[in-house]
Amino acid sequence: MLDVLDALKGDKAGADWLAALDDPAIPGLAVELPDALDLPDVLLDLAVPHEDIAELLRLYAELTASPELMSLLGRAVAGLLWRMGEPGRGAGLPEVPAAAGAMGRCFAVFVFVAALPHTRAYHRGRGIPDDVSRRTLADLGRNLAVHRRRFGTTGLLVPWWPTRHFRGELYQLGRLQFERLRLGRRTAEGLRRAGAAVDAGDPAFGVHIPDFRGPMTPQACDDSLARAREFFARHFPEEPARVAVCHSWLLDPQLRQYLPAGSNIVRFQERFDIWRVDEEPEDDTSVAFVFGGTETPRAQLPRRTSVQRAVLGHLDAGGHWYLGHGWFPMRREPGA
Numbered sequence: 001m002l003d004v005l006d007a008l009k010g011d012k013a014g015a016d017w018l019a020a021l022d023d024p025a026i027p028g029l030a031v032e033l034p035d036a037l038d039l040p041d042v043l044l045d046l047a048v049p050h051e052d053i054a055e056l057l058r059l060y061a062e063l064t065a066s067p068e069l070m071s072l073l074g075r076a077v078a079g080l081l082w083r084m085g086e087p088g089r090g091a092g093l094p095e096v097p098a099a100a101g102a103m104g105r106c107f108a109v110f111v112f113v114a115a116l117p118h119t120r121a122y123h124r125g126r127g128i129p130d131d132v133s134r135r136t137l138a139d140l141g142r143n144l145a146v147h148r149r150r151f152g153t154t155g156l157l158v159p160w161w162p163t164r165h166f167r168g169e170l171y172q173l174g175r176l177q178f179e180r181l182r183l184g185r186r187t188a189e190g191l192r193r194a195g196a197a198v199d200a201g202d203p204a205f206g207v208h209i210p211d212f213r214g215p216m217t218p219q220a221c222d223d224s225l226a227r228a229r230e231f232f233a234r235h236f237p238e239e240p241a242r243v244a245v246c247h248s249w250l251l252d253p254q255l256r257q258y259l260p261a262g263s264n265i266v267r268f269q270e271r272f273d274i275w276r277v278d279e280e281p282e283d284d285t286s287v288a289f290v291f292g293g294t295e296t297p298r299a300q301l302p303r304r305t306s307v308q309r310a311v312l313g314h315l316d317a318g319g320h321w322y323l324g325h326g327w328f329p330m331r332r333e334p335g336a
Helices: 004-009 012-021 039-045 050-064 067-080 098-125 130-137 139-151 185-193 218-235 253-257 264-269 283-291 306-316
Strands: 170-173 176-182 203-208 243-248 273-281 322-329
Touching: 004 012, 004 067, 004 098, 012 067, 039 050, 039 098, 050 067, 050 098, 050 139, 067 098, 098 130, 098 139, 130 139, 130 170, 170 218, 176 218, 185 243, 185 273, 185 322, 218 264, 253 264, 283 306
Parallel strands: 203 243
Antiparallel strands: 170 176, 176 203, 243 322, 273 322
16 A cells, blocks of 8 residues: 555646645745644544544554654645635645555545644634634534545545635535635636626635535525625625626526426525536536435435435436536625
8 A cells, every 4th residue: 555645646636736835935834733632622623523533543643653744744734825815826635546545535634634723813813703713614524424424434535625614715604605716717708798797817706505504495595695795795805706606516407397496496596697507417416415425326316305306317317417607796685
């Protein structure tokens, strides 16, 4: 079994990431991990499942005993937090090849734990309430729970996803998550064709829909949007975003063929002007969102709810689900 560094060097994405960490523009950063006695409490504060604590403590001992891994940890945290708070910056985190085993699956967890004091300091500097900070960063534990549910082991399936949380770019505000971002050229062009007065580089909000907070009711979404308008006006007043955007299979117009007009998903779609639908299918994304993973054969999946029946029935009939791209103006009143 390869160690983490060798596994990264032998993988193109990993090797590119290691090279990016050598950028002289990334300043050094004082990085410390909590000691072994405090680590369980830190992990629990991040909503890490109890089932994963012992394995992470075992890996912590292995990590801290390795000068090479600790050096990589320091470089990874410095790259992650480079130009903290600026959307789209930072060196990110790659998926470590499976050949690196448990340490490879969990190395990013320790990067986030080491980054935590810097993230919390950034939040405090912006005046962000502790409850918003705590709920936002607890998404790390949820992602560990998803990995355990799907594969039965400790790890992060997509270590790049929590980078947004720990860089101060994404916040959990009620039912929905909102990401501070800058519009890319292609998105800005699509929005202009749809009637939005925006340019590439303009600030905007990305809307994300976690699958763990229960029904996506109109009331819950109204509440989230009201919170977002107040939150960003208060804590990021220099970024007066005109639009919110969402890129999700939940914006596939085909869902309206299967779901009642008053369903939560259809009502959610109605908030957006959908300016584009991808041509490449996202079947696995829809199955993973509705059923928690793609490992179970489709014939064994339940069909108890209208959404479950819609997703599977459409696939059974030879259809596909696609990513829809939608937007709405942030000045719109909740529920309008």
